[in-house]
Amino acid sequence: xxxxxxxxxxxxxxxxxxxxxxxxxxxxxxxxxxxxxxxxxxxxxxxxxxxxxxxxxxxxxxxxxxxxxxxxxxxxxxxxxxxxxxxxxxxxxxxxxxxxxxxxxxxxxxxxxxxxxxxxxxxxxxxxxxxxxxxxxxxxxxxxxxxxxxxxxxxxxxxxxxxxxxxxxxxxxxxxxxxxxxxxxxxxxxxxxxxxxxxxxxxxxxxxxxxxxxxxxxxxxxxxxxxx
Amino acid sequence: xxxxxxxxxxxxxxxxxxxxxxxxxxxxxxxxxxxxxxxxxxxxxxxxxxxxxxxxxxxxxxxxxxxxxxxxxxxxxxxxxxxxxxxxxxxxxxxxxxxxxxxxxxxxxxxxxxxxxxxxxxxxxxxxxxxxxxxxxxxxxxxxxxxxxxxxxxxxxxxxxxxxxxxxxxxxxxxxxxxxxxxxxxxxxxxxxxxxxxxxxxxxxxxxxxxxxxxxxxxxxxxxxxxx
DNA sequence: TTCATCAAGATTGTTGACAATTCTTTCTCC
DNA sequence: GGAGAAAGAATTGTCAACAATCTTGATGAA
Numbered sequence: 001x002x003x004x005x006x007x008x009x010x011x012x013x014x015x016x017x018x019x020x021x022x023x024x025x026x027x028x029x030x031x032x033x034x035x036x037x038x039x040x041x042x043x044x045x046x047x048x049x050x051x052x053x054x055x056x057x058x059x060x061x062x063x064x065x066x067x068x069x070x071x072x073x074x075x076x077x078x079x080x081x082x083x084x085x086x087x088x089x090x091x092x093x094x095x096x097x098x099x100x101x102x103x104x105x106x107x108x109x110x111x112x113x114x115x116x117x118x119x120x121x122x123x124x125x126x127x128x129x130x131x132x133x134x135x136x137x138x139x140x141x142x143x144x145x146x147x148x149x150x151x152x153x154x155x156x157x158x159x160x161x162x163x164x165x166x167x168x169x170x171x172x173x174x175x176x177x178x179x180x181x182x183x184x185x186x187x188x189x190x191x192x193x194x195x196x197x198x199x200x201x202x203x204x205x206x207x208x209x210x211x212x213x214x215x216x217x218x219x220x221x222x223x224x225x226x227x228x
Numbered sequence: 229x230x231x232x233x234x235x236x237x238x239x240x241x242x243x244x245x246x247x248x249x250x251x252x253x254x255x256x257x258x259x260x261x262x263x264x265x266x267x268x269x270x271x272x273x274x275x276x277x278x279x280x281x282x283x284x285x286x287x288x289x290x291x292x293x294x295x296x297x298x299x300x301x302x303x304x305x306x307x308x309x310x311x312x313x314x315x316x317x318x319x320x321x322x323x324x325x326x327x328x329x330x331x332x333x334x335x336x337x338x339x340x341x342x343x344x345x346x347x348x349x350x351x352x353x354x355x356x357x358x359x360x361x362x363x364x365x366x367x368x369x370x371x372x373x374x375x376x377x378x379x380x381x382x383x384x385x386x387x388x389x390x391x392x393x394x395x396x397x398x399x400x401x402x403x404x405x406x407x408x409x410x411x412x413x414x415x416x417x418x419x420x421x422x423x424x425x426x427x428x429x430x431x432x433x434x435x436x437x438x439x440x441x442x443x444x445x446x447x448x449x450x451x452x453x454x455x456x
Numbered sequence: 457t458t459c460a461t462c463a464a465g466a467t468t469g470t471t472g473a474c475a476a477t478t479c480t481t482t483c484t485c486c
Numbered sequence: 487g488g489a490g491a492a493a494g495a496a497t498t499g500t501c502a503a504c505a506a507t508c509t510t511g512a513t514g515a516a
Contacts, residue, residue, distance in 0.1 A: 011296050012470080037498070047471045048498090049277075053284070060288055068239050069477050069498060084378045091323035091381075095315060150312045153319075156384070240500080265468070275501045276468090297468060297507050459516080469506070476499070484491080 013053035016044055020054060024063055024074055025166045035064065035072040062164045077168045079220055085168070086213040089161055090206050092153050093141060097189060097205035100147035101198040108147075112190035115143060116183065123179045138162065140186050144193065144205075168216075172223040178215050185211065241281035244272055248282060252291055252302055253394045263292065263300040290392045305396045307448055313396070314441040317389055318434050320381050321369060325417060325433035328375035329426040336375075340418035343371060344411065351407045366390065368414050372421065372433075396444075400451040406443050413439065 020040075023029045040051045055072045058064035066072045077085075119140070145154050168174070185208045192201035248268075251257045268279045283300045286292035294300045305313075347368065373382050396402070413436045420429035 036496095038496090049470055052498090053280075056281070056284060070479085071497065081379075084380050087323060087327065087378055088320070088380045088384075091319045092316070095319035099315065150315055151309075152312045152316045156316075264466095266466095277500055280468090298509085299467065457516105460514090462513085463511095465508105465510075467506105467508075469504105471504075472502100474499105474501075476497105478495105478497075480493105480495075482491100482493080484489105486487105486489085 011053075012046055012050040013057060016040070016046070016050055016054035017057040019044075020058060021061070021063065021163065024058075025163065025170060027170045029074055031074050031076045031167070031171045033074045035074065037071070060160070062160050063167050075164075075167065077164065077171065079217075081164075082168055082216065082220060083213075085161060085164055086209060086216075089157075089165075090209040090213075092156055092161070093144070093209055094202040094206040096145050096148040096150070096153050096157070097193060098198040098202040099150060099153075100144045101193045101196050101201040103147060103149060104193050104196050109190075109194035111143075112194060115140065116187055116190060119183055119186070123183060126179075140190075144189075147193070172220060174216060174219050178212070182208070182212070239281075240274055240278040241285060244268070244274070244278055244282035245285040247272075248286060249289070249291065249391065252286075253391065253398060255398045257302055259302050259304045259395070259399045261302050263302065265299070288388070290388050291395050303392075303395065305392065305399065307445075309392075310396055310444065310448060311441075313389060313392055314437060314444075317385075317393075318437040318441075320384060320389070321372070321437055322430040322434040324373050324376040324378070324381050324385075325421060326426040326430040327378060327381075328372045329421045329424050329429040331375060331377060332421055332424050337418075337422035339371075340422060343368065344415055344418060347411055347414070351411060354407075368418075372417075375421070400447060402444060402447050406440070410436070410440070 020029075020035075029035075035055060037048045037051050037055070040054075041048045044051070055064060055066060059066045059072070063075050064072050065075045142158065145157050148154070185204065189201060189204045189208060192204055248257075248263075257263075263283060265276045265279050265283070268282075269276045272279070283292060283294060287294045287300070291303050292300050293303045370386065373385050376382070413432065417429060417432045417436060420432055
């Protein structure tokens with residue numbers, strides 16, 4: 001079992017939530033599956049108190065749904081959820097790009113250059129184009145979110161929207177082959193941000209997210225059919 | 229005491245959270261004040277379990293901060309928090325306005341007409357211009373958020389950003405006199421939405437939020453000075 | 457006076473048992 | 487045979503006590 005019980009310091013609930021989140025986003029616990037409190041308490045050798053707290057944490061993140069008096073299950077994201085997710089992503093990431101452009105300094109261009117060169121290498125190594133799913137794509141967007149210097153945007157993206165996105169991809173086995181195209185879009189966004197051009201950066205980011213959505217939507221329709 | 233203990237059904241934690249939120253946003257419990265678990269448990273005649281759950285709920289809403297092993301306090305929002313808040317508001321409400329415009333039907337114009345007429349009456353009755361703070365302004369923005377038909381946007385606005393905004397206003401005794409101007413801006417936004425003009429609706433909404441921020445920012449500087 | 461140390465008190469984190477609710481199964485009746 | 491009701495099992499909600507941690511105040515030395 002991968003459950004290493006490092007009884008280190010810190011809230012027990014957060015450690016449990018970390019392990020559970022990893023289990024869910026890696027697909028070890030499937031969408032819709034029950035998350036009984038006693039079962040989890042036994043597995044982690046802990047009482048039900050911290051387990052409840054951990055489930056609440058995952059509920060905040062939007063990857064678990066809790067029905068009062070009934071229990072917690074891994075959330076099942078449908079097409080409508082995915083659409084809503086991408087609408088919010090477009091708004092928040094475009095805003096983040098605009099803010100990042102406003103805060104860009106002389107060293108910004110070099111920073112993006114290094115990052116994107118590294119990503120180009122990853123894509124060359126895996127031509128299948130798992131880029132969009134791997135650490136690369138997420139990294140690029142996270143760098144911008146951090147540059148925006150807005151704790152709320154950062155929290156929404158990192159703690160809620162991205163986990164839900166991962167859950168969506170695990171469920172629908174999404175592996176877009178958009179790697180090379182996405183990288184190109186990233187380059188143009190980076191250039192606009194480094195130039196301090198907030199308006200264009202926001203516009204390009206919004207378009208980038210929309211393209212990502214179109215690609216995902218197509219796959220959603222497919223797996224929806226083969227799932228019936 | 230206003231604490232009516234209706235032992236009706238539903239999670240105890242949610243009832244507690246409702247009462248506490250009301251206490252905080254009305255100013256009965258001040259910013260920075262401690263929220264000891266035992267004290268709350270005694271006050272509500274309940275054990276510490278539900279109290280902890282309620283505090284976590286308010287922590288999600290962003291009006292309470294919880295420091296592990298130390299406790300919960302009413303959150304103290306500073307200028308940086310306010311700025312971040314308005315940046316996110318601008319992004320999300322502009323998106324909501326765009327989505328609302330895309331979903332507008334033939335009855336939309338009449339709906340906004342009734343709502344804004346009512347608001348005009350309220351302003352006439354209270355020329356001081358408490359409009360921005362009262363139910364009126366909030367209503368207008370909530371109607372648009374609901375029209376957007378996006379559960380995530382609605383949750384972020386109604387459950388997190390607006391409560392934090394109220395907390396900010398309570399702390400700084402903010403009573404903007406922007407009533408008449410705000411109403412005018414509302415009218416133009418409503419017209420754009422009813423026309424199905426997403427682009428203009430988004431633009432006007434973004435400008436409207438920015439104006440609101442400028443007005444608030446001025447007051448923040450004032451109370452910041454008189455608070456030292 | 458100021459700083460560090462330490463002990464007492466207070467507060468949160470966790471636990472296991474009990475109460476209330478929901479879900480499942482079975483039985484009865486039509 | 488199927489629909490509905492009722493009993494049973496399983497699960498969540500709540501509680502009160504215990505353990506771990508932090509905060510506070512006093513004490514003493516530099």
